[in-house]
Amino acid sequence: MGSPPFFYRWSTTFSPWLALLAVIVFSAGLFWGIGFAPTDYKQGDVYRIIYIHVPSAILAESIYVLMAVCGFISMVWRAKIAGMLITSAAPIGAGFTLIALVTGSIWGQFTWGTWWVWDARLTSTLILFFLYSAIIGLHSSIENKAKADRAVSILAVLGVVIVPIIKKSVDWWQTLHQSSTFTLTSSPSMSPDMYQPLFVCVLGFSFLFIFMLTNSLRGEIIFRERDKLWVKNQFFGQER
Amino acid sequence: MLDSLHVLFIMDGSGPYVWLCFFVLMFVVSVNIILPIIRMKKIYKEGRLED
Numbered sequence: 001m002g003s004p005p006f007f008y009r010w011s012t013t014f015s016p017w018l019a020l021l022a023v024i025v026f027s028a029g030l031f032w033g034i035g036f037a038p039t040d041y042k043q044g045d046v047y048r049i050i051y052i053h054v055p056s057a058i059l060a061e062s063i064y065v066l067m068a069v070c071g072f073i074s075m076v077w078r079a080k081i082a083g084m085l086i087t088s089a090a091p092i093g094a095g096f097t098l099i100a101l102v103t104g105s106i107w108g109q110f111t112w113g114t115w116w117v118w119d120a121r122l123t124s125t126l127i128l129f130f131l132y133s134a135i136i137g138l139h140s141s142i143e144n145k146a147k148a149d150r151a152v153s154i155l156a157v158l159g160v161v162i163v164p165i166i167k168k169s170v171d172w173w174q175t176l177h178q179s180s181t182f183t184l185t186s187s188p189s190m191s192p193d194m195y196q197p198l199f200v201c202v203l204g205f206s207f208l209f210i211f212m213l214t215n216s217l218r219g220e221i222i223f224r225e226r227d228k229l230w231v232k233n234q235f236f237g238q239e240r
Numbered sequence: 241m242l243d244s245l246h247v248l249f250i251m252d253g254s255g256p257y258v259w260l261c262f263f264v265l266m267f268v269v270s271v272n273i274i275l276p277i278i279r280m281k282k283i284y285k286e287g288r289l290e291d
Contacts, residue, residue, distance in 0.1 A: 030262070034248075034258065034262070035248060044251075044252055044253075044254055045251035045252055045254040045255070045258065046251075046254035046257050046258065048251070048254070048258045049257065049258055049261045052261045052262060052264075052265050053261070056265070088276075091272060091275075092272050095268040095269070095271070095272050096268075098268060099264060099265050099268050102261070102264050103261040103264060103265070106257050106260055106261055106264075107257070107261075109257075110254065110257050208269065211273075212269075212272050212273060212276075215273060215276045215277070216272070216275075216276040218276070218280065219276040219277075219279045219280045219283070222280060222283050223279070223283055226283060226287060232287075235283075235284065235287070236284065236287050236288065
């Protein structure tokens with residue numbers, strides 16, 4: 001699985017099925033949440049932003065943790081695919097962080113009356129977005145891809161400290177942002193009619209992420225290995 | 241049918257906020273899906289031209 005040709009062959013077979021699964025679960029979750037979940041007695045229908053905001057925020061943090069793990073693997077075992085994975089996951093992670101920030105801001109405008117506050121949760125999430133941007137920028141600024149992989153691996157591993165800070169920010173500081181709805185130790189503070197579609201959304205967003213990552217990683221593999229014989233045979237369809 | 245669609249779009253005044261979030265989501269997701277496909281096509285074209 002760690003070898004680029006193997007991953008490329010594997011993803012060629014599974015990518016269409018993954019896309020289909022992602023589209024079905026993602027659409028079902030959003031359709032259920034936005035169209036059929038009950039209205040909140042306090043916030044009204046605007047709370048439905050939760051079905052976009054929360055899965056995006058969960059993915060924004062999870063993708064960074066995945067990148068840090070890959071960074072560690074890349075530094076210790078010099079696995080080529082781990083470096084490629086960081087490069088491919090960073091724009092997707094940045095995208096989900098941006099969605100979490102923008103949707104949070106829109107929701108905040110409705111409920112708090114302001115687009116932005118320098119609140120611990122919001123500020124730490126903005127730092128996460130800057131970290132993703134730094135990884136993308138750093139990687140594209142270094143010509144030698146092996147060196148670039150090493151540099152972004154270090155940044156990914158060091159930067160992962162922001163994830164627990166984001167998670168605990170609502171407990172450590174007085175914030176406008178509400179505390180976690182879901183914890184490992186207690187049952188959700190939402191009604192099952194509301195959190196069931198949320199779980200489906202989180203699942204759908206995760207499948208979508210796996211599909212997007214596979215799609216992007218295939219491009220990265222082809223780009224880096226374009227002079228290799230297996231790419232010429234499999235991608236360009238030329239026998240040499 | 242049209243009434244329920246109207247309710248879904250307007251959502252008692254919250255509709256513009258919710259649908260704006262939905263379009264932001266769809267835009268960012270589409271960009272993340274389309275860009276790698278364009279990149280692959282570009283690599284394919286350049287690889288073909290080299291030969």
